[in-house]
Amino acid sequence: MLFTSPVFVLFFALVFAACRAGLPWTARKAILLAASIAFYAAWNPPFVALLLGSVALDYGVGLLLARTQAAGRRKALLVASLAGNLGVLAVFKYANFFSENFLAAAHAMGWELQLMPWNIVLPVGISFYTFQTLSYTIDLYRRKLEPERNLLDFALFVTFFPQLVAGPIVRASEFLPQLKAPRQATGNQIGWGAILFVLGLFKKVWLADQIFAPAVNAGFSLPSAPSFLDAWFSVWAFAGQVYCDFSGYSDMAIGLALALGFTLPDNFHAPFGSIGFTDHWRRWHMSLSSWLRDYLYISLGGNRKGRLRTYLNLTLTMLLGGLWHGANWTYVAWGGLNGVYLSLERRFQIAWLSGLLHRSRLARAVAIVLTFQGACVGYAFFRARDMGQALGFLRSMFGMGQALFTTEVSRRLTLTSTLAIAALVLVHGLMRQRKWEDVSARAGWLATAAVAGVMLALVLTSGGGGNAFIYFQF
Numbered sequence: 001m002l003f004t005s006p007v008f009v010l011f012f013a014l015v016f017a018a019c020r021a022g023l024p025w026t027a028r029k030a031i032l033l034a035a036s037i038a039f040y041a042a043w044n045p046p047f048v049a050l051l052l053g054s055v056a057l058d059y060g061v062g063l064l065l066a067r068t069q070a071a072g073r074r075k076a077l078l079v080a081s082l083a084g085n086l087g088v089l090a091v092f093k094y095a096n097f098f099s100e101n102f103l104a105a106a107h108a109m110g111w112e113l114q115l116m117p118w119n120i121v122l123p124v125g126i127s128f129y130t131f132q133t134l135s136y137t138i139d140l141y142r143r144k145l146e147p148e149r150n151l152l153d154f155a156l157f158v159t160f161f162p163q164l165v166a167g168p169i170v171r172a173s174e175f176l177p178q179l180k181a182p183r184q185a186t187g188n189q190i191g192w193g194a195i196l197f198v199l200g201l202f203k204k205v206w207l208a209d210q211i212f213a214p215a216v217n218a219g220f221s222l223p224s225a226p227s228f229l230d231a232w233f234s235v236w237a238f239a240g241q242v243y244c245d246f247s248g249y250s251d252m253a254i255g256l257a258l259a260l261g262f263t264l265p266d267n268f269h270a271p272f273g274s275i276g277f278t279d280h281w282r283r284w285h286m287s288l289s290s291w292l293r294d295y296l297y298i299s300l301g302g303n304r305k306g307r308l309r310t311y312l313n314l315t316l317t318m319l320l321g322g323l324w325h326g327a328n329w330t331y332v333a334w335g336g337l338n339g340v341y342l343s344l345e346r347r348f349q350i351a352w353l354s355g356l357l358h359r360s361r362l363a364r365a366v367a368i369v370l371t372f373q374g375a376c377v378g379y380a381f382f383r384a385r386d387m388g389q390a391l392g393f394l395r396s397m398f399g400m401g402q403a404l405f406t407t408e409v410s411r412r413l414t415l416t417s418t419l420a421i422a423a424l425v426l427v428h429g430l431m432r433q434r435k436w437e438d439v440s441a442r443a444g445w446l447a448t449a450a451v452a453g454v455m456l457a458l459v460l461t462s463g464g465g466g467n468a469f470i471y472f473q474f
Contacts, residue, residue, distance in 0.1 A: 001042040002468065003197075003252045004205055011039070012256065019260055025182040029152055032260070036161035040125070043165075047123040050088060051159060057084045058133040059154045065140045066147040074141060081137040085130045092120055093127065097327030125165030127324055131291055133158055136172040138295055145173055153179040162256040166249050166469055168267040168287035175262070183261035195440070195452050196255030202455035203248030207420065209467050212241035215417035218409045220383060227403035231396035234409065235376045237417035238383045240424055243271065245470045246285070269435075273428030275367040276349075277341040280375060292321050310346065315339030325382075330390050334381040341374060368429050 001008050015035045019028050041048050061081045068074050090098075096119075106113045136157075139145035148154040157175050185193070219226060219234025226234060250267035257264045267287050274280035281289045297317040303310040315336060322335020380397065384390035395401050407414065431439075440448045 001039055003249065003256075004201060004467075011035075016259065020184075026152070028182075029156055029179060032161075033152060033156045033159060036156065036159040036164060039161040040159065040164060043124050044121065050092075050123055050126070051129060052155075054085060054088070054129060054133050055155045055158045057081060058137050058158075059148070059151060061137055062140050062147040062154075063149065065137075078137060078141045081134065085134050089126060089130050092122055094323075094327045095120055128167050128169055129158055129164060131169050131288075131324075132171075135169070135291060135295060139172060148172065148176055150179075160257070160262075162253040162260075163264055166246070166253070167285075168250055168253065168265050169291055170264060170287070174265060178262055185259055185261040189261065190259045191445070192437070192440075193255040193257070193259035195448060196251045196258065198452045198456050198459075199436075200248040200251030200253075200255065201459050203244040203251065204469070205459045206455070206462050208241045208244035208248060210462050211420050212237045212244065212417050213467070215409065215413040216241050216383065218413055220385070220389070222408055225392040225401050226396050227406045227408070228396050228399055228401060229405055229407050230409050230414075231380075231393050231401070232376075233407075233414045233418055235379050235383070235393065235397065236421045237413075238379050239272070239372070239376050240417060240421040242379070242382070242470055243268070243424070249469045270428035270431040272372055272425045273368055273430070273432040274371045274375075275364060275432075276345050276371055277338065277374065278345055280371060281338070281342070288321065288324075292317050296320060307347075311343040314342045314346070318342065329387050330381045330384050333387065333390065334378045337378045337381065341378075365429065368425065372425055 001011060015031070018031045018035075023031070037048055037051075040051055058081055061077050064077050065074060068077065103113060136145070136148075140147055148157070153176060156179060157170070157172060160170075160175070163170060215237035216234060219230055219237065222230065225231075247268040254264045254266070265287055267285060269283045269286065271280055271284035274283055297313055300313040300316060301309055302313060305313075316339070318335040318339030319332055320335070322331040322333070322338070325331045325334075377394070377397065380393040381387075381390045384393060392401075396403075
C-alpha cells in the first residue's frame with residue numbers, strides 16, 4: 001500500500017476519522033496498532049509474524065533487563081536481542097549474498113561445490129524496524145531508558161505505520177513518551193502535516209519519477225560504458241532521484257504522523273548544501289547516521305583511542321552502514337568510500353579553512369559543489385547493478401573511458417534532469433541554516449497553500465504515482 005496510491009488515501013482517511021471520533025485514548029492507540037498491522041500486511045501477510053516476533057522479543061528482553069542487575073545476565077540478554085534481531089535480518093537479507101560469495105571463494109580455490117539458491121523474499125522495512133527495536137534494547141542495557149511495561153504502547157512504537165517501512169528510524173525515547181497522554185492534532189498540525197505530505201508527494205511523483213528517473217534509467221541501461229558526459233549526467237540525475245524519492249517518503253511520513261498528533265524526527269536537512277562529508281552525514285538520512293554514530297561508532301571506541309583507531313572506526317562504521325543498505329558489494333564499496341572521505345576530512349581539517357568558509361560566500365559555494373561531486377562518485381556505486389558497471393562509470397567519470405563528449409542519452413532528458421539537480425543544489429545551499437517551517441511562516445499560509453496547490457496539480461497531471469520507493473528494497 002503505497003503512500004502515493006488512492007487506496008492509501010482512503011485508508012488514512014478512515015484512520016484519521018477514527019482517531020478524531022472522541023474515543024478513549026487506549027481505544028485510539030489500539031486502532032492505530034490495528035491499522036499499522038493491516039498496513040504492513042497489505043504487502044505480504046505472513047511477514048506480520050516477523051514484525052510481531054520482533055515486538056515480542058524486545059518487549060520481553062526489556063522486562064527482564066529491568067529485573068536484572070547482574071552484569072553477566074544483562075549482557076546475555078543484550079546478546080539474545082542482538083542475535084535474534086540480527087539473525088533474522090541476516091537470513092532474509094544476506095543469505096544469498098553470503099552463499100554466493102562463499103561459492104565464489106570455494107571455486108577460486110579449486111573446490112567444486114554446489115548449493116541450492118535460497119530464493120528468499122525480503123520483508124519490506126525489516127532493516128528499519130530491526131534497528132528501531134535494537135536501539136530500545138541497547139538504551140535499556142546502557143541504563144539510558146526505563147523499560148516500557150505497556151505492551152500496547154511498545155507494539156505501537158515498533159509498528160507505527162507512517163514510518164514503519166522506510167523510516168525515519170525513531171528512538172523509543174522520542175516516541176514512547178508521546179503515548180502516555182491523549183494526543184489530538186491541532187488545526188495547525190493538521191495543516192502543516194498536509195503541506196509536508198504534498199511536498200513529499202511532489203518530490204516522489206513529479207521530481208523523482210518524472211524528471212530524474214528517465215535520465216537515470218537511460219544512462220544506466222546503456223549497453224556499454226558511458227561517455228564522460230553521459231556518466232556524469234546519469235549520476236547527477238540519480239543523486240536527484242534518490243534524494244527526492246527518500247526524502248519525499250520521509251516528508252510524507254512526518255506529515256501523516258503530525259496529522260495524527262505525533263512528532264517524528266527530521267530525516268533530511270538540505271544535504272546537497274553540505275560543506276564536507278561530516279556535514280553531509282549530519283544532513284542525509286539523519287536517523288540512520290545518528291543510529292550508526294550512537295550504537296556502532298561509539299561502541300567501537302569512537303575517537304577515544306587515538307587517531308588511527310578513529311579512522312578505522314569511521315571506516316568500519318560506514319562499511320557496515322553500506323552493507324545495511326543491501327546485500328551487494330557495490331553498497332559496501334559506497335560505504336567504504338564514505339568512510340575514507342570522513343577519515344581524510346578529519347585528518348586534514350584545518351582551523352583556518354573553517355574560518356574561510358564562514359567568511360567567504362565563494363569559498364562556501366566551491367566547497368558545496370566539491371562535496372556534492374564527491375557524493376556523486378559514491379552514487380555511481382550505489383546505483384550500479386554490480387561492481388563491473390560501477391567501475392566502468394568511474395573510469396568514464398574520471399576521463400579514462402573511450403569517449404568523452406559524445407552522448408547517447410536523450411538531450412531532453414539530460415537537460416531537464418541537470419537543470420533540476422542544479423536547482424536542488426542551489427536551494428539546499430540557501431537552506432543550510434533555514435527550515436521550511438520558518439520560510440513558510442514568513443511567506444504566510446496563503447502563499448504556502450498556493451505553492452502546495454501548484455505542486456499537487458503537477459502531481460495529479462503527471463500520470464505517475466505507481467512506482468515503489470527506492471528504500472523499500474533496503
